[in-house]
Structure formats: C-alpha cells, structure tokens
Amino acid sequence: METLDCIAFSSSSQHHSEFSRILPELGYRPQFVSGDAWLNQRRTCSSAITLFLLGAQPYPKDAILAALTPEQRGRSLCVCSSEAEDWDADFMQRFDEFVRWPCHKAELALRLDRLRHREDGGNDPNDSHQEAALWEQFDALNMIGRSASFTATLRLIARIAGCDAPVLIEGETGTGKEMAARAIHYLGERSQFPFIPINCGALPEQLLENELFGHAKGAFTDAKSAQPGLIELANRGTLFLDEIDSLSARAQVALLRFLQTREYRPLGCAGYRTADIRVIAATNARLAQKVAQGEFREDLFFRLHILTLTMPPLRGRKEDIELLSRYMLQRFSQQYRRPEKKLRPETLQALKTYAWPGNVRELENLLQREYLLNDNAELQFSLPSSTGVAAPECEISFEAQPFNVAKSAVVRRFESDYLNWLMETTRGNISEAARRSGKERRALGKMIKKHGIDKTRFRASSTKDGA
Structure with missing residues (x-):
C-alpha cells in the first residue's frame, strides 16, 4: 500500500476520520500532518504525491503557495471543503489537481491515479x-x-x-x-x-x-x-x-x-x-x-x-496528423464514392509544421475541400499560412490622443483587421468563422455588419481560386 502525505488545514475530526477510512480503500496509507506544523517547519513531503485538506478555517493562501515549488504543486491534490467559502477558484487552480469535498469516491480515485500516472511518467510495462x-x-x-x-x-x-x-x-x-x-x-x-x-x-x-x-x-x-x-x-x-x-x-x-x-x-x-x-x-x-x-x-x-x-490541441499531437489524414481521406472516399487519394510527402510535412488554430476540425475541413476539388491521386496544396493571409495587426499613432480615444481606435482597428483576416481564412463561411473565433454566430454577424465587411467578396474570391 502506497504512503500518501495528507497536509490537513482543517480542524474537523470528521475530515480526518473520512479520509482515514476512504484512502486505504483506494490503496493509500494516509500519513496526516498538521498544516500549521507543515508551514512552520517547511516540511518536505515524503510521498510521491500529496493531498492538501482545506477546511473552513482561513489559513494564509500565499504562505501555502510559497511553501510549494511548482513541481510539488504539479503532484499535489488540493481538496477543499464545501464549507470553506474563503478558498476560491483562483487559489485552487494553482494546483494541477483540485476537487471540492465532499465528492464521489471514484472522483478522488481518478485524480489520485492521474497524479500517480504523471509521477511515474506514464510508463507501464504491461500496458x-x-x-x-x-x-x-x-x-x-x-x-x-x-x-x-x-x-x-x-x-x-x-x-x-x-x-x-x-x-x-x-x-x-x-x-x-x-x-x-x-x-x-x-x-x-x-x-x-x-x-x-x-x-x-x-x-x-x-x-x-x-x-x-x-x-x-x-x-x-x-x-x-x-x-x-x-x-x-x-x-x-x-x-x-x-x-x-x-x-x-x-x-x-x-x-x-x-x-x-x-x-x-x-x-x-x-x-x-x-x-x-x-x-x-x-x-x-x-x-x-x-x-x-x-x-x-x-x-x-x-x-x-x-x-x-x-x-x-492538434499542435500538441502532431505525430497523429498522418494517421488522421489517412483516416479522413479514406472516409471521404467512402462518403463520396470516389477513388482513394493520398498526400504527397511534402504536403504531409507541411501539415506537420502548421500551427492548426482550428485543430482537428480545421484539418478535416481542409482535407475535405482539397479531396473534392483536386483531381489528382496525390494531393498537393498550400496551407492557410502560405496563402498570403496575414495575422491581424494594429498600427495606430498615439500622438496627442487621450487614452480613451486611442484605446477605441485600437479596438476598432483590431476588430476590422481580425474580421477581414477571419473572413479570408474561412472564405466567407460565417459558421466556420464563429467556430474558429469562439464567438456566437449571431454576435459575429453583427460585428461583421458593424464594420461594413462584405462576406460575399470572400466567397467570390474563393470561387476564383478554385476555378
């Protein structure tokens, strides 16, 4: 049974008895340490992962955070009592794992297992x-x-x-x-x-x-x-x-x-x-x-x-891009009852170096469009980053302008540049633009109208490109 340090910032005997009962059921032997003693003595946690029990009594949050290195926070679970109104989300999210107590025993086991798996490097010889x-x-x-x-x-x-x-x-x-x-x-x-x-x-x-x-x-x-x-x-x-x-x-x-x-x-x-x-x-x-x-x-x-x-995000799992691309192209072949197609090696390499702000959905949309419009058995095409679409910029002169006036000008310029960039990138597709920007579709439409941007212009240009 694995030892688990439990730093108790709680005077409740009920919490002590609950965790003394539950943790052994999950395969851990709890080793309780008073929060005051831990802070005063700056004790080093001996177990691989650590449980912090926070009760209703207000202890200094800054002192707790100062006593932990970022590495220790990354292998600690913060358990906050529902009675502890002073423990806010901003504090708890400093830990990689936190949970509000009481919670399901399965949830506690899940979070502890996740920390243990992370600490072990995720390696299991029998896996x-x-x-x-x-x-x-x-x-x-x-x-x-x-x-x-x-x-x-x-x-x-x-x-x-x-x-x-x-x-x-x-x-x-x-x-x-x-x-x-x-x-x-x-x-x-x-x-x-x-x-x-x-x-x-x-x-x-x-x-x-x-x-x-x-x-x-x-x-x-x-x-x-x-x-x-x-x-x-x-x-x-x-x-x-x-x-x-x-x-x-x-x-x-x-x-x-x-x-x-x-x-x-x-x-x-x-x-x-x-x-x-x-x-x-x-x-x-x-x-x-x-x-x-x-x-x-x-x-x-x-x-x-x-x-x-x-x-x-897709940029964090680029080794999956080849497998995803092959899977999507096979699916398109079945869906549209057309011959299978594959990517040219240089195109695949370009896919792996692209940032993918729209993630897997952007990859799927791109491959679907190219599969339908390209007659070749091997697909070769340019990515959005190489089509001349630049990221939005804001170059405003602040000379002799009050703060509020300058700020309004920057916001207007940013919105206009961003929306034009977004429309060009999505070829005037409002639904896709809403998904990429994280904006609600109606709200995005109102912004486009406010800046006098003609959506059809981008659709027309995309038609010319595909011709």
Missing part, C-alpha cells in the same frame, strides 16, 4: 495490450490518435465513462469536445438512453426555460400543445451543454437550481418533475478564470467541476 485495445475501442468511436498525450486522454475518458458524475470538458475549438462527450456517454451505463446535445451559445435567453424544461398546453399564446424540454428528452441519458461559458446569469441560476435538486417545472405546470440525467459541459474558455473574474458563478462551476477532461 501494450491494453493500449492496443484502447485504441481499437476509440477508433470505433472515430477518435483517432496514437500519440502519448492523446492516448492519455483516451484512457481518462474510459475511466470517466465508468463514473456517473458531472463532467467538465475544456479545450480549444475543434479539438473534439463533443466527440469526447459522446464517447463518455456510449461507453457508460447510460448508453442505451438518449444523448442530447445543446449549444448554449445558440440558446436565446428569453426561450431558455422553455427549451430546457418544456411547457404545458396553453402555457403561452402559441402553446397549442405540450412540448417536452431537453431535460425530459434526456431522461436516464446524458445532456451535453456545449459552450457552457456563454450562458447568461439567468440561465446559470436556472441550471444550478436543477443540478442541485434534479427537479424542474415545465412552463404552465403547477408541479415539479424529476429527471435522472448525467450532465456533461464543455467550453473553449478557462472556466476557472471566468469564475475568478466574476463572469461565471462559482457554485455552478463546482457543481460541474467534479470530473474534468482537457482535450489536447
């Missing part, structure tokens, strides 16, 4: 057969990759699928967050029931409760029949909330209330109903940072932040 089986399992779910970072992500998805708790998936646009959510659903116990996805950025605030909770007949003027909400449709299955960070304050309150009670009331109904669903949320923003900035409710964040998953 080759398991790894091959893992790849085969996720290949069937169209999640393709063999790189170390992506394999670790697949392994974590498989673990998360077996824990029926809320999940927060973070990652850049185009990294496959919805595919990961679907994998969690279809590998879990709820696989025989619905998977209901919803884009929170496209959910009108005035229709929020109707979309989520449904309505009864006669609830409002046009309610000629009863309509179930998404929560009812997802009952016993999974509700996937994409772009969770775009929820308005009102929407966050409504969702929090449901997550707390699992009860909801359709519009026009007198009584409450219950729903048994698993909630998976996704965002391309740093949600903990938005909490620290007051842009997202902390209590909702902790309701969602039970199991977490971060999807790696």
Whole structure:
C-alpha cells in the first residue's frame, strides 16, 4: 500500500476520520500532518504525491503557495471543503489537481491515479495490450490518435465513462469536445438512453426555460400543445451543454437550481418533475478564470467541476496528423464514392509544421475541400499560412490622443483587421468563422455588419481560386 502525505488545514475530526477510512480503500496509507506544523517547519513531503485538506478555517493562501515549488504543486491534490467559502477558484487552480469535498469516491480515485500516472511518467510495462485495445475501442468511436498525450486522454475518458458524475470538458475549438462527450456517454451505463446535445451559445435567453424544461398546453399564446424540454428528452441519458461559458446569469441560476435538486417545472405546470440525467459541459474558455473574474458563478462551476477532461490541441499531437489524414481521406472516399487519394510527402510535412488554430476540425475541413476539388491521386496544396493571409495587426499613432480615444481606435482597428483576416481564412463561411473565433454566430454577424465587411467578396474570391 502506497504512503500518501495528507497536509490537513482543517480542524474537523470528521475530515480526518473520512479520509482515514476512504484512502486505504483506494490503496493509500494516509500519513496526516498538521498544516500549521507543515508551514512552520517547511516540511518536505515524503510521498510521491500529496493531498492538501482545506477546511473552513482561513489559513494564509500565499504562505501555502510559497511553501510549494511548482513541481510539488504539479503532484499535489488540493481538496477543499464545501464549507470553506474563503478558498476560491483562483487559489485552487494553482494546483494541477483540485476537487471540492465532499465528492464521489471514484472522483478522488481518478485524480489520485492521474497524479500517480504523471509521477511515474506514464510508463507501464504491461500496458501494450491494453493500449492496443484502447485504441481499437476509440477508433470505433472515430477518435483517432496514437500519440502519448492523446492516448492519455483516451484512457481518462474510459475511466470517466465508468463514473456517473458531472463532467467538465475544456479545450480549444475543434479539438473534439463533443466527440469526447459522446464517447463518455456510449461507453457508460447510460448508453442505451438518449444523448442530447445543446449549444448554449445558440440558446436565446428569453426561450431558455422553455427549451430546457418544456411547457404545458396553453402555457403561452402559441402553446397549442405540450412540448417536452431537453431535460425530459434526456431522461436516464446524458445532456451535453456545449459552450457552457456563454450562458447568461439567468440561465446559470436556472441550471444550478436543477443540478442541485434534479427537479424542474415545465412552463404552465403547477408541479415539479424529476429527471435522472448525467450532465456533461464543455467550453473553449478557462472556466476557472471566468469564475475568478466574476463572469461565471462559482457554485455552478463546482457543481460541474467534479470530473474534468482537457482535450489536447492538434499542435500538441502532431505525430497523429498522418494517421488522421489517412483516416479522413479514406472516409471521404467512402462518403463520396470516389477513388482513394493520398498526400504527397511534402504536403504531409507541411501539415506537420502548421500551427492548426482550428485543430482537428480545421484539418478535416481542409482535407475535405482539397479531396473534392483536386483531381489528382496525390494531393498537393498550400496551407492557410502560405496563402498570403496575414495575422491581424494594429498600427495606430498615439500622438496627442487621450487614452480613451486611442484605446477605441485600437479596438476598432483590431476588430476590422481580425474580421477581414477571419473572413479570408474561412472564405466567407460565417459558421466556420464563429467556430474558429469562439464567438456566437449571431454576435459575429453583427460585428461583421458593424464594420461594413462584405462576406460575399470572400466567397467570390474563393470561387476564383478554385476555378
């Protein structure tokens, strides 16, 4: 049984007894150390990974952080009691792993195993057969990759699928967050029931409760029949909330209330109903940072932040690009009933050196376009970085300008340059531009209109290029 140092910044005897019971069940022998003693003596943690237990009593956060090296933070799990209102998200995210207590025992095991796997360097001499089986399992779910970072992500998805708790998936646009959510659903116990996805950025605030909770007949003027909400449709299955960070304050309150009670009331109904669903949320923003900035409710964040998953960007798994490209081109051949095509070696090398701001989605869109427009059996083409599209620049003279005037000029110039660059890069495709920029489609359209940018001009130029 592995020894685990437990630095207890909590006076609660209940916490001591709970962890004394739970940790041995997970294969760890707890070694408790008083937080005061640890701070005063600057004790070195003897175990490979360390557990920090934070209670309601306010201890100096700066002193705790100063006592830990970045390396130690990277192998420590911060467990914060739900009573500890003073321990905010900004503090906890300084640790690579943190969790709000009480939580599911499986969640605690998952985070400790992840730290231990990281400390061991991820090497398991008996893992080759398991790894091959893992790849085969996720290949069937169209999640393709063999790189170390992506394999670790697949392994974590498989673990998360077996824990029926809320999940927060973070990652850049185009990294496959919805595919990961679907994998969690279809590998879990709820696989025989619905998977209901919803884009929170496209959910009108005035229709929020109707979309989520449904309505009864006669609830409002046009309610000629009863309509179930998404929560009812997802009952016993999974509700996937994409772009969770775009929820308005009102929407966050409504969702929090449901997550707390699992009860909801359709519009026009007198009584409450219950729903048994698993909630998976996704965002391309740093949600903990938005909490620290007051842009997202902390209590909702902790309701969602039970199991977490971060999807790696494509530039961090470039060894997968050849496999992904081959897989996508084979799929296009089957989809369009055309001969198979492959990439020329120099084109493949260019793909591996490109930064991929749109990640796997950008790669897929690029290969699909070139497969359809190129008649050659071997594909050779230029990447967006070599088409003359420059990154947006802001060159404003600040001479004799008040701060606010200069700032407004820079913002206007930046928006105009960025939107023109975005339209040229996406060839006037608003939906793709919204995905790449992380903006809601309607909001992006308003910005384009404000700056007088003609979308059709970019579509016309792309037609000429393809001619």
